[in-house]
Amino acid sequence: MENLKTLKLENSNQIQIHLCKFCYDRNFSMKKTLLVKYSVSVRIMKTGMKVCYICRNFFLGTLPTIVNKILNSEMFGLTTYIPAIDIGTRLPFLFYENEDHLRSMFQIKGTTGIKTQINLLIREKIQENKKCYIDHLNPELKFDVVIDNDLNFSIDCKAKEFYLLGRYVKLGRGIAQKDKNWMKKDSQTYCKLTDKKEKSIEYAIRKSVWSEYNPEDMKITWTGSEDKYSLVLGRGRPFIVKVINPKIKGPEEKKVLEENVELHLRKIKHDQIDYYGKYRILVTVFVKLDRKIRNIGHFQSLMQTLTGEVTFRVKNRITTRNIYFAKLVNADDDKLEISLDMDNGIPIKQFVGGNEPIKPCLSNILETKCECIYFDINDVILNK
Numbered sequence: 001m002e003n004l005k006t007l008k009l010e011n012s013n014q015i016q017i018h019l020c021k022f023c024y025d026r027n028f029s030m031k032k033t034l035l036v037k038y039s040v041s042v043r044i045m046k047t048g049m050k051v052c053y054i055c056r057n058f059f060l061g062t063l064p065t066i067v068n069k070i071l072n073s074e075m076f077g078l079t080t081y082i083p084a085i086d087i088g089t090r091l092p093f094l095f096y097e098n099e100d101h102l103r104s105m106f107q108i109k110g111t112t113g114i115k116t117q118i119n120l121l122i123r124e125k126i127q128e129n130k131k132c133y134i135d136h137l138n139p140e141l142k143f144d145v146v147i148d149n150d151l152n153f154s155i156d157c158k159a160k161e162f163y164l165l166g167r168y169v170k171l172g173r174g175i176a177q178k179d180k181n182w183m184k185k186d187s188q189t190y191c192k193l194t195d196k197k198e199k200s201i202e203y204a205i206r207k208s209v210w211s212e213y214n215p216e217d218m219k220i221t222w223t224g225s226e227d228k229y230s231l232v233l234g235r236g237r238p239f240i241v242k243v244i245n246p247k248i249k250g251p252e253e254k255k256v257l258e259e260n261v262e263l264h265l266r267k268i269k270h271d272q273i274d275y276y277g278k279y280r281i282l283v284t285v286f287v288k289l290d291r292k293i294r295n296i297g298h299f300q301s302l303m304q305t306l307t308g309e310v311t312f313r314v315k316n317r318i319t320t321r322n323i324y325f326a327k328l329v330n331a332d333d334d335k336l337e338i339s340l341d342m343d344n345g346i347p348i349k350q351f352v353g354g355n356e357p358i359k360p361c362l363s364n365i366l367e368t369k370c371e372c373i374y375f376d377i378n379d380v381i382l383n384k
């Protein structure tokens with residue numbers, strides 16, 4: 001720490017403190033610049049040549065370099081329009097300490113501090129360039145500048161998150177939705193590591209989002225799930241990906257074809273997300289009965305009574321969904337194939353078997369113990 005005792009004495013009883021024009025004008029434009037302390041006179045000098053006591057010539061040397069680096073950031077490539085940005089700075093402790101020291105000596109109060117002036121100047125110079133504009137509340141890019149005591153600095157830039165609406169189609173059986181190998185700490189090497197392991201929908205999503213947008217992280221929100229052995233056909237099941245701090249702008253829309261998996265990804269606005277949470281599914285359910293079917297016509301008519309509300313419990317809360325259509329498609333020996341048009345979210349195995357409370361339930365309606373062998377989703381229909 002530098003203080004008055006260590007400053008070089010110009011002569012036996014006078015100390016000169018040199019300040020750059022920024023630090024001088026900020027603190028001394030209206031103040032006296034000379035005082036006598038312990039019989040030593042202290043004089044503040046505005047200098048263009050010597051090193052500034054407060055900022056070490058940050059304003060003249062380092063600040064323009066920082067502005068230049070920000071303006072030439074590759075992150076501007078993430079947007080096609082003029083982006084809103086915000087800039088935060090962390091200054092060396094020495095700046096505050098030196099300024100406070102002088103301020104208390106000369107009893108300066110209520111003037112702009114060094115941090116405020118640095119931030120104002122950086123923002124002013126950035127805006128002059130018209131490459132971007134400043135928005136503290138909702139920036140597309142957020143720059144963080146950290147400066148150390150030796151005036152070395154680093155600039156970190158984070159891009160605002162965005163959302164993808166995804167849809168997946170599963171053309172083969174045995175593909176799990178979630179990836180049991182997924183661990184957050186593996187995120188950088190996850191794709192390579194998992195390549196030889198069992199594939200999943202989650203793996204396909206993470207791999208393509210990483211390669212297209214190179215984000216720091218991502219969060220997948222599912223809108224429901226099906227069995228590992230279920231097919232998902234038609235337009236596919238929707239899901240949402242929050243893409244956190246992307247490094248690449250990436251496409252607005254993307255279709256990915258993997259073995260037995262098709263993905264569609266499309267950028268959407270945050271307020272559109274809710275729309276994709278509720279939908280109907282068209283399902284084919286394959287059922288095994290505990291005895292042979294004798295009267296198919298009777299089953300067919302009983303099946304129609306399934307249409308209407310379905311009530312069940314989810315985490316101790318009573319939930320109601322709807323079945324819009326139910327039909328017996330095929331019957332053979334002790335097996336049934338039924339077709340349902342229903343709200344997403346009805347637990348299908350429970351609805352068939354009734355081992356846990358659900359009303360109505362196929363086993364009860366047919367008065368025969370039923371078991372769901374498997375089910376396939378034929379299409380997904382968004383409400384509206």
Ligand SMILES: [Zn+2]
Pocket residue numbers: 019020021022023024052053054055056057058059
């Ligand atoms: Zn200065």
